[in-house]
Amino acid sequence: MLNVIRNSIIKFFLFVLPIHIIYVYLKNFLYDKNLISPIKVESKIICIGNISLGGSGKTPLTISVASFLKKKGFSVGVVTRGHGRNNIKNSFFLNDEGWKDAGDEAIILKNNLDLSIPIYVSSDKVLAAKELSSFGCEVVVVDDGFQHRKLYRDIDILLLSPKNQEGKSLSMFPYGTLREPISCLKRSDIVISTKSNLSNNPSSLREDFVLDLNFKNEVLCSGTSKTLGDIMNMKNILSLCAIGDPESFKKSLELINIRTTQHLSFQDHHPFSKKDVAAINKTIDDKKIDNIVCTEKDYVKLKDFKNFINAPLYAIVLEHSLGVQLENEILGRLN
Numbered sequence: 001m002l003n004v005i006r007n008s009i010i011k012f013f014l015f016v017l018p019i020h021i022i023y024v025y026l027k028n029f030l031y032d033k034n035l036i037s038p039i040k041v042e043s044k045i046i047c048i049g050n051i052s053l054g055g056s057g058k059t060p061l062t063i064s065v066a067s068f069l070k071k072k073g074f075s076v077g078v079v080t081r082g083h084g085r086n087n088i089k090n091s092f093f094l095n096d097e098g099w100k101d102a103g104d105e106a107i108i109l110k111n112n113l114d115l116s117i118p119i120y121v122s123s124d125k126v127l128a129a130k131e132l133s134s135f136g137c138e139v140v141v142v143d144d145g146f147q148h149r150k151l152y153r154d155i156d157i158l159l160l161s162p163k164n165q166e167g168k169s170l171s172m173f174p175y176g177t178l179r180e181p182i183s184c185l186k187r188s189d190i191v192i193s194t195k196s197n198l199s200n201n202p203s204s205l206r207e208d209f210v211l212d213l214n215f216k217n218e219v220l221c222s223g224t225s226k227t228l229g230d231i232m233n234m235k236n237i238l239s240l241c242a243i244g245d246p247e248s249f250k251k252s253l254e255l256i257n258i259r260t261t262q263h264l265s266f267q268d269h270h271p272f273s274k275k276d277v278a279a280i281n282k283t284i285d286d287k288k289i290d291n292i293v294c295t296e297k298d299y300v301k302l303k304d305f306k307n308f309i310n311a312p313l314y315a316i317v318l319e320h321s322l323g324v325q326l327e328n329e330i331l332g333r334l335n
Contacts, residue, residue, distance in 0.1 A: 021172055024147075024180045031149045038152035039126050041140070043077070043133040044334055045153040049146025051184055053177045054244020054268050056159040057194045057213075059105045059297075060318040062143040063112045065157075065330065068322055069139055070114055072331065077132030078113065079142045080106045082121040084269030091122035093131070099300050104269060105143065107300045125151045139334065146188070147179055155333045158188035160205060161195045161245065190329060195248055209326045213252055213318070220299050220315035222306040231314055232257050236290040238283060238311070239263045242270035242298050249295060252316070262287045272298075277305045284310045 030036045046065060050056040062078060069076045082088070082103030090101075099107045106121050113119070118135055122128040125148045132140045145151065146158060172178045185191060185206050193207040217227050231237075239260040241249045246265035253260060262283060266276070283289065292313045294302060299315035306313055322330075 038149055040152040041129045041133045043137050043140045045129060045140050046155045047142045047145040047153040048157045049144050050159045051179050053173060055248060056161040058144050058159060059108055062141055064322050066113060066117055066141045068327055070117060075136055075138045077118045077137035077140045078109055079120050079125055079128040079140060080109055081123050081144060082106050084271060088123055091124060091127055094119040094121050104297050104300050108296055156188045157190045159192050159194050216317045216319045222303060222313040226314060228256060231293060234291045236261050236288055238289040238292045240292055240294045240298060242266035242268060243295055244268040258293060272301045277308050281310045
C-alpha cells in the first residue's frame with residue numbers, strides 16, 4: 001500500500017512538473033550532437049531495450065540472443081539492473097544470491113542461461129560492461145539499456161509491444177507510457193515488434209522483425225510436473241502477475257486457451273510477502289480457486305511461499321525463437 005501511495009504522489013508531481021521530460025530531451029540532444037561521448041569498452045555491446053514502461057519482453061529476448069551467440073562460439077556475458085532488489089547500489093557477479101538481493105529478472109536469466117554465461121548485476125551499465133569485458137567476454141548483452149546512453153553500444157535492439165503503438169501510449173510518462181519520445185526509434189539499429197499475436201491491429205510504427213509470443217510446453221510448478229496441455233484442462237484458475245503489462249498476461253492465457261475464474265495483479269517487480277499470501281488465500285477461498293497460474297517472473301518469488309498458498313502454483317514460461325533472418329542480422333552487425 002505504501003508503494004502505491006508513494007508512486008501516486010510521484011506521478012502527480014511529475015504530471016504537474018514534468019522535469020524528467022526536459023531532462024530526457026536535453027540528454028538526447030547532448031548525445032545526438034556529440035557534445036557528450038559514450039564510453040567504449042573492449043567487448044562488443046548489444047543493448048536490448050524499449051521506450052515504454054516495461055512489458056515488451058526484454059529479458060526473454062536477452063536470453064535468446066545470449067544463448068544464440070553462445071552456440072555460435074562467442075564468449076558472452078549479460079548485464080541486468082536487478083530491479084526490485086534490496087540494495088540497488090550493490091554491483092556484483094551473480095552467484096548464489098536470491099531474488100531479494102539480485103532481483104527477479106536476474107534469477108530468470110540465471111535459470112535460463114548456460115552456466116558458463118556470467119551475469120553481472122548493477123545499475124551502472126558502464127561498470128558492468130567493463131567487469132564482463134575484463135572477465136573475457138567478447139560480447140556483452142545488456143538487458144534494458146536503451147536509455148543508458150553513457151555506454152557505447154555496437155547494436156541497439158529496440159522492442160515494441162502492441163500496447164506501445166496506440167493512443168495515449170504514444171505520449172511520454174506521465175501523460176502516456178513512453179520513457180522517451182517515439183522519434184527515438186531512429187536511434188535503434190533493429191526494431192522488433194513483440195507479442196504481435198496478441199493484437200489484430202497492424203503496426204503503424206517501424207518494425208524490422210516481428211516476433212510472436214510463444215511458450216514452452218513445460219511449466220514450472222510447485223507440485224507434480226505439468227505441461228501446457230494439463231493447464232488448459234484445469235478449472236477454477238486464478239491468474240496472478242506482477243509485471244509491467246498485466247493485460248498482456250491475461251491475453252496470453254486466452255491465446256493458449258487457459259480459462260481463468262479470477263485475476264490478481266500487483267505492481268511490476270512486487271516483492272511478495274506473507275501479507276500478500278494472506279490476500280491470495282482469501283481470494284482462493286472466496287472464489288473457490290483450485291489452481292494458480294502466474295508468470296515465471298512471479299514464480300521465482302512466490303515459490304518461497306508455496307507451502308503457505310492454498311492452491312498449486314504453476315508458471316508458464318516465455319520462449320522466443322529469433323528466426324534465421326534476425327540471427328543473421330545480429331551476426332552481420334557484430335562482424
